[in-house]
Amino acid sequence: MTINCKGTLIDVTSPKVMGILNVTPDSFYDGGVHKDDASVLNHVELMLKEGATFIDMGAYSSRPNADFVPEDLELKRILPLLETVLKNFPDALISIDTFRSEVAKQCIDAGAAMVNDISAGKLDENMLQTVANLQVPYIMMHMKGTPQTMQQHTDYSNLTKDILFYFSERIAAARALGIVDIIIDPGFGFAKTLEQNFELLNQLELFKMIEKPMLIGISRKSMIYKTLETSAKEALNGTTVLNTIALQKGASILRVHDVKEAMETIKLVESLKT
Template sequence: MAEKNFFEPKQSLNIKGRLIDLSTPKVMGILNITPDSFYSNSRTKTIDEALTKAAQFLNEGATFIDIGGYSSRPGAQDISTDEEIDRLVPVVASLASAFPEAVISIDTFRAKVAEEGILAGAHIINDIAAGDMDEKMFETVAKLQVPYMMMHMQGTPQNMQQNPVYNNVLLEVIDYLAKKIAILKTLHVHDVIIDPGFGFGKTIAHNYELLNQMEAFKVFKLPILVGFSRKGMIYKALGTSAAEALNGTSVLNTIALQKGAGILRVHDVKEAVECVRLVERLTG
């Protein structure tokens, strides 16, 4: 049994003793508690709006709800740690109380925000910076013993799209994640999800090169999260807008599922769940 677990991909997450099976891909709904996220329909201004949106996500089949209080769109405004906590914690506490079946992740690169979010009732930390923007993040994850989603990003949200350059984007992202995984293993962090970081410090060409070779990330034997939802890699390539990018999002989600994605992070849960169900028809 030990040999089987070593060689086969990890297909479950331990959420406070509850196992989430990832052998069938799952969908994560994006809940932004921000005034400036790039897709305006994803923003919520009040706790009641957040509860309504979360209920919709769960009814449509989401397993995870990802709550963010700091916009990570290119050129986003920087806000203080205290403001981020003030935005997030009341929403997390309300959602955890109203929807005990939901798995809540905190979208933050700050260790203090992550800890406050977990204490308020969240279950997972989703870090766009993989510890690079807060040196205390890894030790905080290890202390809390919660699943950790980590993403590759070149630069920061403020400068990441200012001429990102790679010699080989796939190899550099894999090398980056490999080093981070090695550190987390030494800290006994047991549940790690990797995110190639589509749209974060990458040109449109970089994004499609990563997607084209996404099977390479299976080398880690860890769950893979992808986030294409309504991003510029879709609407800029098509000459449209974020509001018109749902069809393109479904196309890329479908491709990613066929290449090994285990979690789809999306604004539109119903359509993503349909992608999962149809792709499962092919593989099941």
């Protein structure tokens, strides 16, 4: 299984790591940490050295009940930092975490390699056509509602079947427009209760039937620290445990705050296959 990033084929049969770079003041774990060029570049350099294949940049926090961010502010936050990162690390494969087509377009035009959309095109009717025009890989996540309302939308007739149906519909819509490289993200923590997150993880291998690379974003999330009665700061060990399970159930990309530990997890799990 490969995806084409800026002319380079990335083989995700061997799992890869996507390092998180939030340039927001209110993200649940690292909000406000990376607010100047030096801190951003230091963090990117560290993640690349530790083995990240992709860097996921976002300027709109999607945590539950996150503040609404106008499009012009999102662009103002992300474009200058994206340009700075690519000036210093021109070979870096940058994923843009946005649900807005105009943000996606401007960032891809500035040199980003792929689009990571928490709404799978449902929050911007122009997103799928924009990605098709740009011909870049597209990560589509499962979510209901918006970051502000998603925790009010946790009713499912059958959680796994409903999410599988959602992806079949969204993938068909993307393919119809000519999007080639599609990655699915089941959306841990998005419109799902604590119990539903673990139900989803327990049945994750069923998503292999979609035959698309699967990105898993569990890093330091509340399903870990609430279960352990701790905090996001103390959730690295729990993250590693759940990432291990996700890899064994078919994850292709781990989206994480802690690249070194994720790389070690992949290496150990891959050693089981030899």
